[in-house]
Structure formats: structure tokens, C-alpha cells
Amino acid sequence: MVGASSSSLGRNAVRAFSSSISQFFHGIHVFQCPDVVGVVAKLSECIASRGGNINCVDVFVPENKKTFYSRSEFAFDPARWPRDVLESDFQKLGRLFNAERSIVRVPDLDPRYKIAVLASKQDHCVVDLLHRWQEGRLPVDISCIISNHTRAPNTHVMRFLERHGIPYHYLSTAPGNKREQEILGLVEDTNFLVLARYMQILSGGFLQAYGKDVINIHHGLLPSFKGGSPSRQAFDAGVKLIGATSHFVTEELDAGPIIEQMVERVSHKDNLRSFVMKSENLEKQCLSQAIKSYCELRVLPYEARKTVVF
């Protein structure tokens, strides 16, 4: 998971200084620790003691497992509870409960998540992300697009990127040369990566070096149809439902923890082309939903292969 940096002043530095006027900000806190009695009490007591008003809580403790997960939303006055104190308070609670995770985020103060988007030849997911971003529905900063395919300058994507000042890096790949070092260099300052139908497999070495989350969209309903041409695989298998899966990338291909899945019906009337079109529609929705949930701190890893999605 990604921690929000509190050291730099956010885009709303003005607000931070107008603390003389009591103004409430919205905070999100996620917590994951070994389960014991009293976690909710301590967390909520901390928030209350700082004048914070909780307006949403989700707590989940799996059956027979000893892990505690929570996600809280609260309103607070930064005049009374400054951002850095907020940070240290929750870190303290994290240490108290030996937490795997104690992350707080204040969307209106903290820098937006910075992402890079990797794509190959297929356009649809990248375009959909760019449109949503431009409409304000994707709360991230897009640092660059990286692709192993070129795109002509007068295409919709390239013109869009040019107008919005988003760099496009063409890094051709070949067997044995995934350009991973160069990719790392381009993305090291991002908070997470989005593979928007990027068809190259990132190595374990890359994932370890990058060290942060990578979200992928797979155009099939995992664990069915891993690997290539899932639409073709589904078509040949005679399924009546096709789907898309967004998941965290791990070393194992198409096997990382699933974040979201969506399906649509197909019938004998669907040919491979309409399988693909329906799949593309699902991929767009499924990927953007996963990114949105992730940015809202709703997604937490759960055991080896699962996620809690609050």
C-alpha cells in the first residue's frame, strides 16, 4: 500500500494556512494488524480525542484468522489536528498494535497519487483512462505513458497527450530485452503503476526494484484463460459469460490478488470480434473501478491471493 507523504505541502497550501478559520477536512485511515480486543476502541478514541468526527467505518476480521482490517473516514479540523500530528498519531497506533499497515490520507491536502501507464498496441484502456482523468473522474497525476508500440502523432491519443503535456515514451521490447531498467528510471517517482493492456511480463526483479503496487487488467475472467488471447480461448471454450479481471501484479503471470471482476453475457450470436468488443468495454470499466478503489484506500491484500475491498 502507498503512504501519503506529509512532508511536502500539497496543492492546497493556502487552506493549510487558513487554519484560523475552522475548516474541516476529510481523512481516510486504513489499518491492518493482528487481531486483539480493543483495536476499534483505540483507533476511534484517538480520532475523537483530536476532535475528529468519524462518518464511515468498515471493520473486517476474517473467520478464524487473526487479522484485523479497518478503514475509517472522518472529518477533522487541521487547526486542531495538524497533518503531521495526524501522521504520527496513526504511526504510533500502528506500533502499538504491531500493525502491518497504518496509513492515513487527506485527499484535499496530500499530493495526488502519481502514476505511469504502460500500454502496448491496444488503445482502449489508455484512452478511457485519459478521458476519465481529463473529466476529473480519475484522481491521479499521470506522469507519463510508456509503450512498446509507436503511435502516429496525429492520432487521438498522441494529440491528447500533447495538449495536456503528458510525455509518451516509446520503449520497444524484444525477447531478452524488456527495457526494464529504463522503465524503472521513468517510473521510480510514481506511487503505483497501471498496466493498461501492456503485453510484456514484468520480471520479479523489476517488481522488487520498483517496490510499489502494480495494477493490471486481464481481459479474461481469472483464473480462467490466463496468458494470451483470453477472448479467443473463451470463444473456443463455448462459455456463455466473458469477463475482465483487475489484479495486483506478482511474479506469477495473471495470478496476483484480484481487485475487481466484471462479466457480460455472450451467446452463439457473438463472433470473436464481438467477444473482443464486449471484453474491451469490460476492461475499461473494471480497470478504472480498481484504480478508483485503490486511490480511495479501499483495497487491502488479504492472505496470499486475495483482497479486502471495502
Next chain:
Amino acid sequence: MVGASSSSLGRNAVRAFSSSISQFFHGIHVFQCPDVVGVVAKLSECIASRGGNINCVDVFVPENKKTFYSRSEFAFDPARWPRDVLESDFQKLGRLFNAERSIVRVPDLDPRYKIAVLASKQDHCVVDLLHRWQEGRLPVDISCIISNHTRAPNTHVMRFLERHGIPYHYLSTAPGNKREQEILGLVEDTNFLVLARYMQILSGGFLQAYGKDVINIHHGLLPSFKGGSPSRQAFDAGVKLIGATSHFVTEELDAGPIIEQMVERVSHKDNLRSFVMKSENLEKQCLSQAIKSYCELRVLPYEARKTVVF
């Protein structure tokens, strides 16, 4: 909402006495009060102080409204936190926060909810409820069926009721004579009522005298198609989606707070008969889902016409 009586010994009195062996029970608490800072803290602190371990919390505070809603699930040892102390602790918290609602329920100790089911001529909802009940999927005691239609003794329903010792009360109705007094007499010891396609309108006087919740299934997607023959209305309106709605009954016909809604697609190929068949299938699922949520204390009234369904 219904409070679970803690004064009578439940079916599991044996367990209550085996408190020498530490055994954890599952408790559910719902709370509704004017929103202030510190409610979650106080509630969770109370549970923790009694050794209770929270494993699920849902908190909801609507935007700009001043109401706080929560639903918590926790494990507790009745040796350490006896049922009556549990009850009084939460009542105390209710008074502290001037709560509209502070209800705790321990499914394994408290008596099951006792319901009466009212039906008219249509069988499908009653039959579905009886089957689910018999399979253990409907955690209620059915005190009786009340109907304004007779049913022949050798029908599936009547044989089922006979075998399980559930009385069937035939109370014919006529304009001006809804038999409400007699119904009240039969249902006064129930926790809530289920109208399973009961086609008579219960008066405001009845609802007030009964004083507890009444759940109805309407065979249309409210607020469309209120009143009679919603399938016919939908068929004539040329809709492409039909639905069912389960809701609390109020004086206003088909206008009480909605608990659950379900839809299914229809097309030109559907005639009135298939509209009705699809509707019946939805009604069964929608009604049983509403009852299940209600019994699990997931349903809370929200403003005049809505519900929170955790």
C-alpha cells in the same frame, strides 16, 4: 426495530449455564443517534472493556445530516459479559447519546424472531418462505399463516403446514370488513409481520395498534406501478426491465421505506404470463432477502422514506 427480549431464557439455556467453560457468542449491536464526536469510541470502548472482540463494524453518517448509524458484530464470553448486563450496557449508551435506537441481539441465546405470514390467493411467496424456513435458511419461528383465501387440505401448502404444526387461519375479507381486529389478536405476540402477496390494505389504525414492523413484497419496481396489477401495467408500458420491491408498510399504499429491489430483463418475446412468472421469481428472492437482512439487524429507517441496509 425489534428488541430481543433478554428476560426469557432462550432455546440455548444449556449453553448459558455452561459458562464455566469459556465460550464465545456472537453479538450484533445497532445504534442510531444524533451525530457527535466520539460515538464509535464510546461504543467500541464499552465492548472492549467487557472483553468483547469486534469483528465487523459498519458506520454511516449521511452527508450534512446529523444522524449516526452503526452496526457492530462482536464475539463475547457471556461468563464475562452476561446477557442482561450486555442489554443494560447498551441501553446506557443509548441514553448517553440520546439514541433513537440501541439494540443488541445474540442469535444463539435470544429467542428467534416470531412472525406471522399473511397471504391471499397467490402461493409462490408463502411456499418459498416455508421451504426456506424448513431448510434452516430463514431464522424465524412462523407462528401462523393468515389468509383471506381458503386452500384445499391436500394442497402442498396445507400438507406442509399440517406436518409442521403451523396453524392456517382463513379470515375472509370484504369491503368494509378487513377482519383487522381478529388479525391483531392472532399476531400480537409476533415480532414482525410478513405480507407475502397479501392483497388487502392494512389500515393506519391496524399499523398503529400492532406497533411493530410490517414487511411487504410489491410485484413491481416502486415507485413505478403502485397498486394493483403491476405486471399488467409494466407489460402495457413497454418496459424492458421489470422488478420487485420489498418495503416497510406505512399508511400510504406501496410507499413505505424500500428495503430491497431486484430486476430482470423482459423483451417483446415476453407475454403477460412470462412477465408474471419472472416477477414471481423476483418476488420470492426479494422478499426473502429483505427478511434475512431484517433478522440480521441490517435494516434501519433513514429519513422519511429510505433505509440504511448494512
Next chain:
Amino acid sequence: MVGASSSSLGRNAVRAFSSSISQFFHGIHVFQCPDVVGVVAKLSECIASRGGNINCVDVFVPENKKTFYSRSEFAFDPARWPRDVLESDFQKLGRLFNAERSIVRVPDLDPRYKIAVLASKQDHCVVDLLHRWQEGRLPVDISCIISNHTRAPNTHVMRFLERHGIPYHYLSTAPGNKREQEILGLVEDTNFLVLARYMQILSGGFLQAYGKDVINIHHGLLPSFKGGSPSRQAFDAGVKLIGATSHFVTEELDAGPIIEQMVERVSHKDNLRSFVMKSENLEKQCLSQAIKSYCELRVLPYEARKTVVF
């Protein structure tokens, strides 16, 4: 596919004799042949020449394949087009076009499909089928239930079977002894078999000897989770959607042509028990939908692994 026998008088012999009164019956015809120009013309011309009035047609020719599929519904007067002439007319057309399939069925004249249902320990699919049958929503005759598990006489299922005079055959199985010969003996006069969570694998020898269709419900979304414990497999895989699949049984386990699939959402809140409960609900709906489509002659094999479902 199953051909309807026209030699025996159906349950509606009375109607067959009242042909002096012009009365229209509903006929269904399915046709599958190598695609050429003029098939629809010939089929519809045949129907029209006999005074039949087509009220529904579905024609499907896959892209680049050379197979023609059609399903027609028409109204006809048996006084003008007797049942046996109907049969021979469509057989003639079948020969004309070298058809793999030319099947006509008149639900109101022909005997109902006769099925046997095989089950193991799990009850829910059998019970659901029996209820639907009893309510008239499953247009088959159930010749018997065959199970490799015993059921106590006072259980709901056994009482139901007793009341309706449906035999229950307990045939215990062991590795190396699938009792297939005995099963064959019991089912040889059925039109098709339904495996309602029957957990034994029928051998290729059995399928060949039986020679008719066998419909199975698999409690997973094929091709994911073949074989045993698909709910457990799905639970461990961290999927967000679970499903059920009804399909024709072939020698290869869980790989025969898929007829219908249904899904439902799951989340971290679902434990294995609720995965199973949601799955059971899907299995019931998916299996009965497949049987209904099959009985209405809507299901046709398509290439090696698929179906056309009109």
C-alpha cells in the same frame, strides 16, 4: 437431441379426436444442416403449404462455417396436417438438405419428456427440481431418482417422492463399482438424464450405451474450477465472482458443451459457507433454466464444444 415419438397417443388423445372442430396446435421444429441457399424458403414453404402459421423463427449461420441452424414455432391444424404427416414432412426436408437434425415436437400432443435424476448427498438441486415439477414449471415426467446416498424416509425429499409415487433407487458406489449397468437398466426408457450434483463420473462406456443426452450442473464457472470442491477452489483463488455452469456430459470431466452459466458477486465478507450458499442458489437456477431450454428444443450442439441456445 431427442425426437418426439409420434406413434403413441399423447395425454391429449381427446383433443386429437376432436379434429372435426378446427383447433390449432403449437409446433416446434429445429433444423441443422450444411448451409446452402434456400433452406429457410423450403422449410417455411412446407409449413405454409400445410396451412401452418409461423409465429417465431430463429435462424443462425455462424460466420465462415457452413452449418445452418433454425428453430421455428408455428400454429397448425392437425385436421389439416396430422401429426404423422408433420413428422414425415420434416424428415423429408431433413433428407433433402442432408440434415444432421430435423426434429419436430408438438408439446400438447406428444408425450412429455421422461427423465431420471441422479443425485448424491447434496439435496438442493433435486428438491428445487421436484418443487418446480410439482408446480408445473418443469414440463417433464420424472421416472425416478437414483442416488448413491441413502435418505431417511421422513425427510422432505423422501416424503415428497412417496406422495407423488416417484421411485428412489439407492445404488451405492465404490471405486471400481459405479453400478452403471444397473443405472442403465433403470434409465433406458428415459429421454435424457439430469445429474443434479451427482458426484460420480459416468464413463464413456455408459454415455455410449445410454446414447442420449445427459445434462449436468457444475458448481463453478467453467472452465475455471473443474473437478471437486470448486467453491473451495474459488474461495482460495480470491475471485470476486462465482458461478454455476450447466452443460452436456461428455467423456471429459466438466468439459462438455456449455448450455447456461450464471454468476453472483462475492467479497471478502463471504466465507466458504456463504460461497457455498450462493453457489447452491445459482446451481438451482442454472440447472432448471438449462432443462427448460432443452425441453423447448432451444439447445443445439455447435462445433465440438459449444451450443446454440435459441
Next chain:
Amino acid sequence: MVGASSSSLGRNAVRAFSSSISQFFHGIHVFQCPDVVGVVAKLSECIASRGGNINCVDVFVPENKKTFYSRSEFAFDPARWPRDVLESDFQKLGRLFNAERSIVRVPDLDPRYKIAVLASKQDHCVVDLLHRWQEGRLPVDISCIISNHTRAPNTHVMRFLERHGIPYHYLSTAPGNKREQEILGLVEDTNFLVLARYMQILSGGFLQAYGKDVINIHHGLLPSFKGGSPSRQAFDAGVKLIGATSHFVTEELDAGPIIEQMVERVSHKDNLRSFVMKSENLEKQCLSQAIKSYCELRVLPYEARKTVVF
């Protein structure tokens, strides 16, 4: 419904002349007439006699009504069956059966449908249509956008329109001045109109003068929530499902024949803003699906208030 003009040469004039090389085109024919015996036979015989190969047929005759609807797709060789002969053949059949409708369309030869899109302040439907059009997923020519709101030149929409040479006509409206004459002047050469969240009501006079189909998207699940602010109405009504409806425009507000409807779940967690966002997502999908079906000749009026959608 719109008839495709065969008099003008389509974009594929080149293909039309290369008839010396046998090449098959794809034709779509829809037919609506009083139901009698033999319609399918005559239609299919006509196609077969011209060497046309039918690969898809949908026939629908409503219960107890006397209307016959069909939609056929067929492959034909224009060398053998020229476009103008195709047209006259089907017109002849139309006269033979006294048809309300006998329309044939050859997408690869005929001009694309020409539409104008009307919008008000809300952007999302227009933008989605433009994107789909630009990606080749909306098989129409967009002659212009007409709006009663201005848009700044550097907005995404305006830049897009400029780049693609699509005129934007700002026609401000006021009570008593709907600018309908000017709109008529701008749209008279279109095949149909799309109201993409155009908030003015077109008068009966306009509809009559325009004389062709007008498709509207209503941001509510009709017949619920007609008129203004359906999201607000739905929010206040406490529904658990919201939807969008695309329909033909008639004189009666939001009451014309429904073409398509889509729903999405909402809960207490949704505020008015998320109701609107979910609604916008549905509106985009619902409107484009309706336009796609319409362009493929799948939508036929059925009785006063319904549609057949093949």
C-alpha cells in the same frame, strides 16, 4: 423507420462497379405486416431466388395480435441482385402483404445514417457519442451538434468538433421560443435525431414537421421519475436501483416507446452526487446501445407504446 436511399451512390461506389468479381454483400431486411400464412415462405423464397443466402432470421408474432414482424440478414451478390432490384423486390413484397414496413439496407453500399445531436448543458452523452463515433463504433455521419448552451472554444468537445469539422450551432431557447424552425432547417436532411440530454421539450408540431424518428435518453427508469431531476426524485424516493431509459420521442413527455433500459444498484452510501455519476454512466451506455440497435434495423414500433427489439 428510415428507408435507405438506393438512388445515390454510396461511399463504396468502387465496389458497386467491381461486380464483375463475384463479391457478397450483407443485407438486412425488416418487415411488418398483418399476419397471414406464408409470409416467411414468400420472403425467404424471394431471397433464395436471387441467390441470397440467409444467415440470420428473427420472426415475431405477438400472442393474439395479428401483426407479423421479421428481420433477416442475408449475403447476396450485387452482380446477381443489384441494389435497385433488391429495393423493388422488397417493395413488391411489401405491397403483396400490405406491409406497414418493408425496409432493406445494405450497410456497405448505402450511405451511412446521418444524424444531428441535440444537447444542453450536460456534456457526458455528447462526448461519449463523439468518442464512439471517432473510434468507428457508431456507424453514423454526424451532421452537426445543436445546443441551447454555449461552450468555450478550448473545451474538449469544441476542440474535438473543430478537428473533425462538425459544426456546433448555439440556439439559445427561452419560454415561448424553442427555436424549432431554425432547428428544423438545420436537421431536415438527417435520417434521425438524437437528444443527448437536450432539456427542451420538442413540440408535436416539430415532430410532425420533422417526420422522422427522434431518440431520447431519459436519466431515470421510466415510467418512474418522468420530467426533471429524476436523480433527485430517485434519491428522495429511497430506491435501491436507478436506471436510464432510451426511447422514441412523442408528444407526451418521456412516454414514447422504450428502446432500452439499464440499471445499477445504489445504497445508503450513495449521495446525490454518486446517484448522478452512476446515472451518467448508464445514460451513455443506454443511449449508444439504442442508437446501435436502431442503425442495425433492430428496433420496430409495437402497438402504441412498445418496441420489438430484435
